[in-house]
Amino acid sequence: MDDYQETRCEQCVIRQFNSLRAMSKEELKKVSDTKTTQYFKKGDAIFTEGEKLNGVFCVRDGISKLSKLSSNGKDQIVKLATKGHLLGQRSVISNEPANLSAIAVNDMQVCFIPKEGILNTLNSNSNFAVEVLRHMAHDLKEADDVIVNMSQQTVKQRVAEAFLYMKNNFGEDDKGFLNLTLSREEISNVVGTATESCIRIISEFKKENWIKASGKKLAIINEKALIDLVNS
Amino acid sequence: MDDYQETRCEQCVIRQFNSLRAMSKEELKKVSDTKTTQYFKKGDAIFTEGEKLNGVFCVRDGISKLSKLSSNGKDQIVKLATKGHLLGQRSVISNEPANLSAIAVNDMQVCFIPKEGILNTLNSNSNFAVEVLRHMAHDLKEADDVIVNMSQQTVKQRVAEAFLYMKNNFGEDDKGFLNLTLSREEISNVVGTATESCIRIISEFKKENWIKASGKKLAIINEKALIDLVNS
């Protein structure tokens, strides 16, 4: 890792993927002066639900699951964040404790940006505010769609959708295996179901030759079948 | 109705409840000059999913359900909007077709505000942008919570939650009956379940004396019991 000299935000390519690109050079410099780079290992918490956040986290590498504990004691993964995503924005903007926990699924490299830099820019640079707004609008639309899927689709459809989501958002390697590898339990926490139910459906998919497995890695073989299932 | 002379936005008390209050006097005047007042009858669509919106709708009176059709053909009500809520914001900000349909549950009075007024102010007045952002952040938190509830709670818990939601957001009259009256089918579309299942649970609640009915109106008698059920 190149922490002998940390990358400055101004030069960081990652920021092209998120709302920080709407900041001016000077704003970015100020932010860069206050930011710190942090490393998390698989399973570490970046923050946990209920925690007060003093800034936002910009993911440089690795993947984080954003989840919430429900009253029955089970974790529900609400979304997965990767390179370029900002975590904790919502909490900082509404000045409330975090609503979700962010846990590293992989080893991660994350920049912590104190909230002052964000809030000041938000108030002075409406370009930036609108850019953040656009991202939040997009997240909201996705969340609404998830609500509809969660309440109206069968577990089987939701598992299929989870695979498609993993493919579309995190891609696959040259051999067709999904870049993102989740444990069975994590998949069921995305889908919102019991682990065994989820496992059973995965093995059905294998029998149908819609997906295959090699070690922990999974690959989608028949994407169309999965899509058809979701839309039926 | 006082449409012999429409209320000007500057004098409209409703706007105190939404992000329009962060607009300056002049901005508000401009908006007021372009706005039109519209009336919708119970069951009318203010807009439907997939429709391109040319502005936002500010609810002055009545209640609207925001719902989406899922692939299985059932409607899922994602949220309910009342006096002071702005509809179609998200769509206008991200310049995408509406993701949800807005249908009047009651007779409604709604102001239509062309998007130019909104977008111009957004770009020039960062106060306004931040205010909109704060509202959107709040909506996003609520949506995330709904995702968790939908996927982890039983139908019974969700029905209880729906009643509490109706009480907290729309209140009750002097006799303790909920101001918002939904048909059984609408309640099940909120809860995301079959109408009969929902009816059955409502009659259970009645037997337990947690709620009572008079005509179409429902009243919560034992709020604590409902809350306990949700948190169990």
Add this chain to the structure above:
DNA sequence: CGGTTTCTTGAATCGAATCAAGCCGCGTGG
């Protein structure tokens, strides 16, 4: 008043959760 829609209840069926047991891969320590 008949016809329609909404509400209600019952019984059968289906999907998913739960409980229980065995398996596999892996790391540890004898």
Add this chain to the structure above:
DNA sequence: CCACGCGGCTTGATTCGATTCAAGAAACCG
């Protein structure tokens, strides 16, 4: 190097909750 234990994975059998189908009662409207 193998035995052991552990955690993650897999499968089967049972139970439970929710949906569906069906049919009757009540409210609603022209």
